[in-house]
Amino acid sequence: MEMGPDQESQDVKECQVVVSFFSDTPVVGCAVKPNxxxxxxxxxxxxxxxxxxxWYREQVKCSVHHSVLASLQCISCVKLKMPFKKSYHCxxxxxxxxxxxxxxxxxxxTETVNSTAITDHQETKILRSCGSWSDLGSATVVEGDWVKVGSSETYEPSEDDTGFRLRLESFAVNCSTGTLMSPINIAETNPVITFPPRLPRYMIQFEKFRTICPSSDATFNVLSYNVLADIYASISAEMQSYCPTWALAWDYRRKNxxxxxxxxxxxxxxxxEVQSDHFENFFKPELTKLGYSVMFKxxxxxxxxxxxxxxxxxxTFYRCLLFKEVIRYEHCHWWMLWDLDKKLKLASD
Ligand SMILES: [Zn+2]
Ligand SMILES: [Zn+2]
Known part of the structure; x- marks a missing residue:
């Protein structure tokens, strides 16, 4: 069917692109996959x-050297709620x-707003680097230029994006005529943050168990870990309200x-709580590379x-050099028996 100009403009009016981010704060090295x-x-x-x-990245320029990218911001300017453009330096x-x-x-x-609470800040020479521009929340929204950084549906922020907001422009095109079907949707994120260092865990020490092979010195380590399935993390984000949404995004969590x-x-x-798709395309290939065999239920x-x-x-992953699957039971729960012969041999070598 031939489409006249009226039909096309009708398409644009009725059709729209809707974009949502799982988290508004992108993390360096973790792909942003908007819905x-x-x-x-x-x-x-x-x-x-x-x-x-x-995809576009915001470019904030130095308030003195207008062609140079800003890398520092005066915190006093932010606290005094001064125009942000003047707060950036290279x-x-x-x-x-x-x-x-x-x-x-x-x-x-300070004189204009006449507030004693903020006078402390006016003489202070404190800077923060672009990596921490997001720390003070939405008060830090900057006005910058936008530079194109990607053209696919997802985008993985790099170190260069740290401290800058990202913008996704998207629209639908009629496949056969190549004409615009929807208005351009513009969605913006908060400034990109660096991948935070992992916090140390405090472990509880147990006595070593020697019940399996009381006569031998063979020992092995067992790790049990509930990884929180993404279906629970993303569906009930409010249940994990103690956690910022970027830390619940699967691309971030799986790396950690x-x-x-x-x-x-x-x-x-x-x-x-291993999600079957994440087992197949993430845990299984990654741990198989490291010499583990696996059983999944x-x-x-x-x-x-x-x-x-x-x-x-x-x-359940096991080192294939040490163990082999002997028998498998699958009922309400499932158990395995492990062949320790090889381990005993290795231990006595
Ligand atoms: Zn300042
Ligand atoms: Zn400068």
Whole structure:
């Protein structure tokens, strides 16, 4: 069917792109995968379309050297609620050189707003680097230029993005005519944060168990870890309200989980709440590379999501050099017997 100009403009009016982020705060090295839907009013189905996406990074320039990217911000300016553009500098040297003039602006602002509570800040020379621009929340929204950094639906922020906001522009295009079907949707994130260092855990020491092989010196380590299935983390984010949403995003969590699990160097790793898709395309390939074999048992009942029914269950990884599967029982619960011969041999070598 030929589409006249009227029909096309009708499409634009009725069709729209809806974008939502799981977390508004992107983390360096963790892909941002927004939920992008194309909707036509009065229909539950997505119309045939191709989606065009463009990612932009905000560029904040030095308030003195206008062509140079800013890397530092005066905290006093932020606390005094001064125009943000004037608070950025390219280097500590640049800030110090501009300090006299900068301080005069602080004083004028303090006099104008006449608040004793903030006078402490006016004389203070405190800077923060662009990596921590997000610390003071929405009060730090900056006005910058935007530079294109990507053109697919997802985007993985790099170190260069730290401290800057990201913007996703997306629109739907008619596949056959190549014409615009929807208005351009603009969605913005908070400033990108660096990947935070993992906090140390405080472990409780147990006596070593020697019940299996009382006559031998053979020992092995067992790690048990509930990894919190993403279906529970993302569906009930409010249940994990003590945790910022960026720390609940699967792309962030899986990196942390894997590095910690590997660090314990266990001979048997028992993981609970392993989502079947994450088992297949993440845990299994990653731990197989490190010499583990695995048994996985999903629960019979799944959780219904937008992507269909998703299952989670228990994954037991074991070092294939030390153990082999002898027999498997699957009932309400399941057990395994392990062949310790090889381990005993290795221990006596
Ligand atoms: Zn300042
Ligand atoms: Zn400068």
């Amino acid at each position: 992008v839907r194309v909707r036509v009013e009065g229909s539950v189905f997505q119309p045939p379309h191709s989606l065009c996406c463009a 280097s500590p040297e640049c800030f110090v050189a501009a300090w006299k003039e900068h301080l005069a602006r602080h004083r004028i602002t 989980l894997l590095s910690e699990i590997i660090e314990y160097n266990a001979d048997i790793i028992c993981l609970q 999903a629960k019979k009942k799944g959780v219904y999501t937008e992507k269909g029914e998703i299952f989670e269950g228990c994954a």
